[in-house]
Amino acid sequence: MSDSAGHLLELVRTGRAHTRSELRRLTGLSRTAVVARVDALADAGLLLLGAELESTGGRRPGGLVFNKDAAVVLAAAIGRSRSQVAVFDLAGGELATASFDHELGAGPDVVMPAVTERLQALLEAAGRPLLGVGVSVPGAIDTTDGISVDSPVLAAWAGVDLAPAFAELGAVPTYVGNDADVLARSERMGHAAQYDDLIVVKASTGLGLGIIAEGRVVSGHLGAAGEIGHTKVDVAAGRPCRCGDSGCLETVAGGWSLVNQMVEAGRPIHHVRELTAMAVAGDPDAKHLLRESGRRLGEPLAVAINLLNPQAVVIGGDMAAAFDVYAAGVRESVYARASAIATRELRILPSTFGDRAGLVGCAAMALDQVLSPAAVQSLLDKRAER
Amino acid sequence: MSDSAGHLLELVRTGRAHTRSELRRLTGLSRTAVVARVDALADAGLLLLGAELESTGGRRPGGLVFNKDAAVVLAAAIGRSRSQVAVFDLAGGELATASFDHELGAGPDVVMPAVTERLQALLEAAGRPLLGVGVSVPGAIDTTDGISVDSPVLAAWAGVDLAPAFAELGAVPTYVGNDADVLARSERMGHAAQYDDLIVVKASTGLGLGIIAEGRVVSGHLGAAGEIGHTKVDVAAGRPCRCGDSGCLETVAGGWSLVNQMVEAGRPIHHVRELTAMAVAGDPDAKHLLRESGRRLGEPLAVAINLLNPQAVVIGGDMAAAFDVYAAGVRESVYARASAIATRELRILPSTFGDRAGLVGCAAMALDQVLSPAAVQSLLDKRAER
DNA sequence: CCTACTTTGGTTTTCAAAATACCGAAGTAT
DNA sequence: ATACTTCGGTATTTTGAAAACCAAAGTAGG
Numbered sequence: 148m149s150d151s152a153g154h155l156l157e158l159v160r161t162g163r164a165h166t167r168s169e170l171r172r173l174t175g176l177s178r179t180a181v182v183a184r185v186d187a188l189a190d191a192g193l194l195l196l197g198a199e200l201e202s203t204g205g206r207r208p209g210g211l212v213f214n215k216d217a218a219v220v221l222a223a224a225i226g227r228s229r230s231q232v233a234v235f236d237l238a239g240g241e242l243a244t245a246s247f248d249h250e251l252g253a254g255p256d257v258v259m260p261a262v263t264e265r266l267q268a269l270l271e272a273a274g275r276p277l278l279g280v281g282v283s284v285p286g287a288i289d290t291t292d293g294i295s296v297d298s299p300v301l302a303a304w305a306g307v308d309l310a311p312a313f314a315e316l317g318a319v320p321t322y323v324g325n326d327a328d329v330l331a332r333s334e335r336m337g338h339a340a341q342y343d344d345l346i347v348v349k350a351s352t353g354l355g356l357g358i359i360a361e362g363r364v365v366s367g368h369l370g371a372a373g374e375i376g377h378t379k380v381d382v383a384a385g386r387p388c389r390c391g392d393s394g395c396l397e398t399v400a401g402g403w404s405l406v407n408q409m410v411e412a413g414r415p416i417h418h419v420r421e422l423t424a425m426a427v428a429g430d431p432d433a434k435h436l437l438r439e440s441g442r443r444l445g446e447p448l449a450v451a452i453n454l455l456n457p458q459a460v461v462i463g464g465d466m467a468a469a470f471d472v473y474a475a476g477v478r479e480s481v482y483a484r485a486s487a488i489a490t491r492e493l494r495i496l497p498s499t500f501g502d503r504a505g506l507v508g509c510a511a512m513a514l515d516q517v518l519s520p521a522a523v524q525s526l527l528d529k530r531a532e533r
Numbered sequence: 534m535s536d537s538a539g540h541l542l543e544l545v546r547t548g549r550a551h552t553r554s555e556l557r558r559l560t561g562l563s564r565t566a567v568v569a570r571v572d573a574l575a576d577a578g579l580l581l582l583g584a585e586l587e588s589t590g591g592r593r594p595g596g597l598v599f600n601k602d603a604a605v606v607l608a609a610a611i612g613r614s615r616s617q618v619a620v621f622d623l624a625g626g627e628l629a630t631a632s633f634d635h636e637l638g639a640g641p642d643v644v645m646p647a648v649t650e651r652l653q654a655l656l657e658a659a660g661r662p663l664l665g666v667g668v669s670v671p672g673a674i675d676t677t678d679g680i681s682v683d684s685p686v687l688a689a690w691a692g693v694d695l696a697p698a699f700a701e702l703g704a705v706p707t708y709v710g711n712d713a714d715v716l717a718r719s720e721r722m723g724h725a726a727q728y729d730d731l732i733v734v735k736a737s738t739g740l741g742l743g744i745i746a747e748g749r750v751v752s753g754h755l756g757a758a759g760e761i762g763h764t765k766v767d768v769a770a771g772r773p774c775r776c777g778d779s780g781c782l783e784t785v786a787g788g789w790s791l792v793n794q795m796v797e798a799g800r801p802i803h804h805v806r807e808l809t810a811m812a813v814a815g816d817p818d819a820k821h822l823l824r825e826s827g828r829r830l831g832e833p834l835a836v837a838i839n840l841l842n843p844q845a846v847v848i849g850g851d852m853a854a855a856f857d858v859y860a861a862g863v864r865e866s867v868y869a870r871a872s873a874i875a876t877r878e879l880r881i882l883p884s885t886f887g888d889r890a891g892l893v894g895c896a897a898m899a900l901d902q903v904l905s906p907a908a909v910q911s912l913l914d915k916r917a918e919r
Numbered sequence: 920c921c922t923a924c925t926t927t928g929g930t931t932t933t934c935a936a937a938a939t940a941c942c943g944a945a946g947t948a949t
Numbered sequence: 950a951t952a953c954t955t956c957g958g959t960a961t962t963t964t965g966a967a968a969a970c971c972a973a974a975g976t977a978g979g
Binding site: 342356358361367368370371374378392449450453457483485492 | 673728729730742744746751753754778836839869871874877878
């Protein structure tokens with residue numbers, strides 16, 4: 148049933164209810180039942196019994212406010228050459244953040260201690276109880292044996308179980324997700340919050356995709372769903388890819404390939420971010436490359452749109468910094484190739500949180516779990532035991 | 534919680550529990566609670582308190598058997614030129630079936646009376662209470678405004694609400710699904726029952742796709758998910774399609790196109806089924822066409838496999854009659870184009886139920902709903918009221 | 920064969936949780 | 950000022966499940 152304390156908290160948290168009476172109307176529960184749950188939530192510090200609100204014709208109701216400062220979650224977005232960490236309150240607000248660069252291809256033995264050390268510092272500064280940790284890794288997460296990674300371009304991380312590294316932060320659950328999936332989750336807190344069917348593109352050095360169908364992240368059998376960068380395309384035939392194979396989409400449309408193409412054209416740059424900056428500044432070569440890259444991506448993306456019939460496609464990752472020109476290319480091939488019904492109400496949007504999106508998504512992943520009715524219930528139960 | 538009477542019924546129904554004690558162990562419920570629910574289910578005729586089973590060291594337990602004959606569901610698979618109807622028991626067993634041809638492109642005003650008339654006859658012959666009706670239509674089902682269809686190649690059915698047509702069969706819920714989605718559901722009762730991430734191809738006159746992610750059918754924002762036949766492919770550039778556009782995959786790989794190609798080559802046939810029969814008989818032209826068609830389908834299918842990382846791809850529809858040769862073509866391009874991780878454990882299987890698959894899927898769709906814990910609960914509640 | 924033990928299932932008792940009923944407080948409408 | 954509405958707290962009743970108890974039907978072992 149949808150009448151647990153955690154569910155009431157969700158109604159308040161999402162702004163659907165502000166008083167006990169509204170909870171009563173929304174759940175069909177009796178007043179006593181609502182009061183009991185609200186009291187339990189208030190005792191646990193999750194709800195604040197705020198000031199009185201406007202009267203609606205009788206006694207003024209006592210307002211209920213979600214106490215987003217009751218605890219925190221930690222977020223860690225691990226990248227190939229740069230990782231970010233942050234503390235978030237329970238409403239998904241960022242309290243403090245840090246980031247650091249590391250060697251490209253550095254393994255977990257190097258990166259993880261640096262991550263946990265910084266998280267530890269952030270947590271202590273926050274001075275609030277910790278409820279959970281969300282981590283993203285740029286590779287497939289093998290969901291069968293829990294939490295490890297498996298990626299052709301992230302060899303040092305293959306088969307590593309990340310959860311133990313976070314044990315020192317406290318006995319709280321750790322959730323590990325793919326970087327693109329996590330990006331998709333972040334959008335559910337941003338522009339695309341109201342969209343239940345969503346495709347989120349992460350276009351950076353590589354190309355990845357996060358899929359949300361009916362409000363749930365689709366991760367696939369081995370956690371490898373959302374792969375698009377290493378789809379073979381005819382135009383790339385023969386071009387060697389960093390994954391070891393050849394003919395992949397990334398070899399013509401991935402950020403690393405665009406950088407290479409600029410270098411070959413005698414314009415020495417080192418990162419996609421430089422390319423997008425040039426495009427924003429009006430450089431025609433950069434704009435052309437990005438637009439062409441958007442077109443290339445649009446081809447398999449059109450297949451994805453036909454397949455999944457999403458309400459929106461969100462474009463994130465470094466290339467989204469030049470959204471206008473990149474999205475123009477994407478739109479060009481998507482609208483030419485996808486079916487009329489699939490594009491009829493389709494929106495193509497820029498990502499909401501820019502380069503903070505990974506962290507926001509990690510926090511969203513942790514919050515989804517940690518504030519779920521079941522988790523809230525176990526919190527209350529644990530409190531009641533004492 | 535997972536402890537309602539309906540959930541206990543599901544445990545028995547799916548063979549996970551055969552005695553009250555097993556239900557106790559599986560649910561954690563007390564004996565009294567289990568007994569109360571089992572009695573209620575037995576009173577309602579949904580459970581049979583069968584013969585005693587083997588002792589496991591003490592008193593012999595009384596066996597619990599799901600009474601699949603307590604009621605029936607009706608299934609109607611509406612096709613473009615032929616429709617099938619059937620009655621199924623509650624275990625998904627077909628009790629009786631009928632089919633009839635109609636003019637290609639006939640509208641609901643012609644087809645629906647014929648369908649309901651035959652369903653009525655089947656229901657009367659079955660002589661058991663009706664719990665629900667499952668219907669499939671070869672087009673997108675608009676899930677926003679309930680139950681109607683919207684398809685470029687099925688113009689006469691656009692915007693039609695099908696549910697009212699079934700009202701005369703009794704005040705039972707009607708569920709309408711897309712033909713490919715329904716095919717996917719049928720596989721969950723067949724070869725692919727254990728696969729939670731699944732792509733089912735319907736390769737017949739047209740090309741469609743049913744997607745199951747984490748055990749749920751993905752229907753997309755407008756119910757148009759699974760579209761693949763009208764994806765634009767370069768090799769088909771300029772070729773006019775029956776959808777009104779041009780360059781669609783169907784124009785080179787759809788059944789209607791293969792038939793046309795045979796006719797143009799001076800081999801007059803009228804339906805894909807003739808083509809598959811020829812291929813099975815060894816005709817080299819037919820085999821070549823089918824293999825080539827499989828290859829063409831494999832290209833966007835590889836994108837789909839990368840995107841969704843399914844455990845299996847099931848091939849159904851008329852072309853599955855020549856599964857060996859067709860699947861050979863599909864495998865050829867899928868394995869060349871999809872990523873290593875996505876194909877590592879991938880299986881490519883023929884559909885389980887052949888041309889009965891549509892009916893089985895309609896029944897599965899209705900049974901899923903009608904035997905869901907919530908529906909069972911409301912059945913028991915209604916009974917208790919009297 | 921008889922006794923001790925296990926497993927199953929029914930019945931009674933006890934306990935917990937939620938609905939109902941009742942009540943007072945605080946506002947609005949007349 | 951009075952009647953009515955809304956909100957929220959408390960006491961009572963009802964419901965439903967767990968626990969405890971009991972009986973039947975089997976196995977295991979001497």
